[in-house]
Amino acid sequence: MGGSSDRLAVEMTGISKSFFGQSALTDVDFEVRWGEVHALLGENGAGKSALCSILAGLYRADQGSIRIDGHVVDFRSPHDALNAHVGMVYQEFRLVNEFTVAENVVLGDPRLSRRLKWSEVEESVAEAAAAYDIDTDPRQLVGDLSVGERQRIEILKLLYRDARVLVLDEPTSVLTPSEVRELFQSMDALRRSGRAVILISHKINELRASSDRVTIMRQGRKVAVDKLDDITNDDLTRLMVGRKIAAPRTRQSPPALDRPVLEIRGLNVTNQDGRVAVDSFDAEVHEGEILGIAGIAGNGQRELVEALAGLKPVQSGTVRLQRPVGASAGDSAGAIDVTGMSPRDLIEIGIAHIPEDRRAVGVASGLDIGANLCMKSYWKEPLSRRGVMSRSAVRALEDGLRADFDIRGGSRNLPVSILSGGNIQKVILARELSQSPAVVIAAYPTRGLDLGAVANVRDILIGQLEAGTAVVLVSEDLDELFIMSDRLIVLHAGRIMGEFEPADYDRETVGALMSGGTAAGG
């Protein structure tokens, strides 16, 4: 497909691009052949998405040239790119939930005539789906489809428009392990049809299972390109990160399983539509223990976390805190029922919370670092006295926590939003942990961070265990959960599907439960 085999599918030369005055891409060369799956590997912020967004016409490069199948192109919009047979599936799907599959597939297709017959359109979409071996009903509403199915509709949409270069931006981040396998099969079919597939990823295992060659990016530059068969995982990591990452610290002392801190019994929470989101959730977290909660996003984690933080009403069930802040360790007489307490009371009593949306909820992004650090204690002395804030106390708090938690970048009076994601997360951790909480509820604390910051955040959380803090860790990254958790609960559709001890951690079993199946082999 697409010309003789010696012509390259994609040839990007000397691409540079800056955003906000900071350069995101510097003189990047990128080549993809016809009939290959080409992985683009790099940390968050390395420029993978920016490069592909330029290829797909979403942004224009400041400098550099692009050739598609040997022809120089200058895309001014994704529409231009699609006309040149280049299409991209973004992390955030661009589908209309209220439209059917067929309506979504033909949306924006210039070939549609003004007087279109839906029956014919649906037929043609069904034919295309059959041709590419995509199992779908053109009349179904996209809103009713699972995430994996929606992703296939995105791909179908590009194929229907005759895309020959397909860019998939972190396609596996929303999928279950079995859906990932199906995706890789589809990618293989595309490769065999002679198309070029670009897979953006930062997970080495995945691209090893799916790709032919890999281009590695770091800090906006291309650092290497190689066949996957010729490069080791260690080399990939080293090239991607640019430095050795220390392995996560091992635990100093085992959790005190005889000392529960947080007891959750029969917790029921509904989502905003009034549907059951968390269904009779039971769990205990002990002193110095990390309880992992695995699940695909949207299976009740958000509602569970918000209910525990007092942001969502609890329908029924109880949450008890065994060791409220102020009581001495091991003093069981101090247990209190915290169900339905206000966020402020929960903060006072020692339940800290690392929210999943760190930029919109975790911080007030327009305020400076000091203002964000005192957000959970500003009403107390010495930060304020009789309703008046003490600027010097806020500054002292900022200086102290900045040093303790190694928060880098930014400066006084500048908004916290200019910090990197990892440093914003450190601001949040500093604020929450400096209150010496009894329980920390951490929702996706490392999502979207680069590897250095991930290690930092994990170290900080693990360090907290020594003080006897109990941690609830919600994540969809199984590697993270396996490394961090002392026990693991799998959540699907708001229900606990299974509980695991570290000895039983297994990707396939846990993955199957996450997608609602049963645990293979017990």
Place this chain on the structure above:
Amino acid sequence: MRRLVLEQRATPSRTFSLALPALSALGALILGSVPLMLIGADPIEVYRLMLTSAFGSTRGITDTLTDAMPIMLTGLAAVVTFRMNVWNIGAEGQLQIGAVTSAGVALWLGDGANTVFALVAMIVAGVLGGSLYAGLVALPAATWRVDEVVLTLMMNFLSLAFINYLVFGSHSPWRDAFSISFPRGQLIPDSSRLPDLSGRLNLGFVITLAVVFLVAWLLKYTVWGYEYLVVADSRGAASFAGINQWRMIVSSFLLSGGCAGLGGAVLVGGTLGAMEPRALTGLGFTGILVAALGRMSPTGVIPAAIVLSAIVSSGPDLQQIGVPAPLTVVLQGLILVVIAGGEFHLRYRLTRAGSTAQEAHGESAP
């Protein structure tokens, strides 16, 4: 060949944000010379006259400051809610109700009252009147998320009808029966009149400045102000920190209405001496312009109100050289247009493509 590209600034430019109001006024003057030349006037001459009219004499200065006083307060009222993304556009009505309540208290106390007590009572009545009138909107807006724009806008018509009834109604006891040519409310007794400082300028101006600085202090140095800024910046972060948003919305509404109500009190108790519907209309909306020109900063309303007051109060003098007074309204409108354009440059800048090549770090790239 490098082309010019628009680039978003990571943070709004600091120096530019300070210079923006001045640049906006300057830009408006340049644009304003077009209609001036169209009617055959010399722009330089007109602007010179405006300047001397507003600031050229003690009389000019005191007049300008006197007229700046109410719009400074309605501007402050706008700032207090707009900063929190709550759109109280009812300063107009809150000022009018403040005028009614302060006039009511002054008339009720009568001539014999102790002057200090009467002044305090009149001011407090104006503040409470405006505040409670805003509170009528604050409760449904904060409790049931009723659209405050529609509510405050409608309340403006109610208060205007009410004040018109009090002044024009043939049975209204508050009407000034002796005024024949110029309908207005009863003159308030001297014991409740704010003493003059110089020319028309009265004690109300000092009170106004004090309130502006008080609000600035509240926002910057108090716990309430801290909570206010968190809610203003991120509702999500605020609920996460356990800040009661209902309380913050209602209290900012009450403060806003109180500022506007004070505007009514200083007009009735000072500048006007009685309720005059014509002199009590349009001030709330000019306040929105003041807030925008003052860059939504509490203290920014001081220069902003003075500049706008200077433009408007020079109208009569312009007429003497054959320039129609409504042209000052054209200039006000142009200022707003230029500010809106300037806002854009605060957030974006023009650069040559590829001229910036710094290292990217972390999550900075989208």
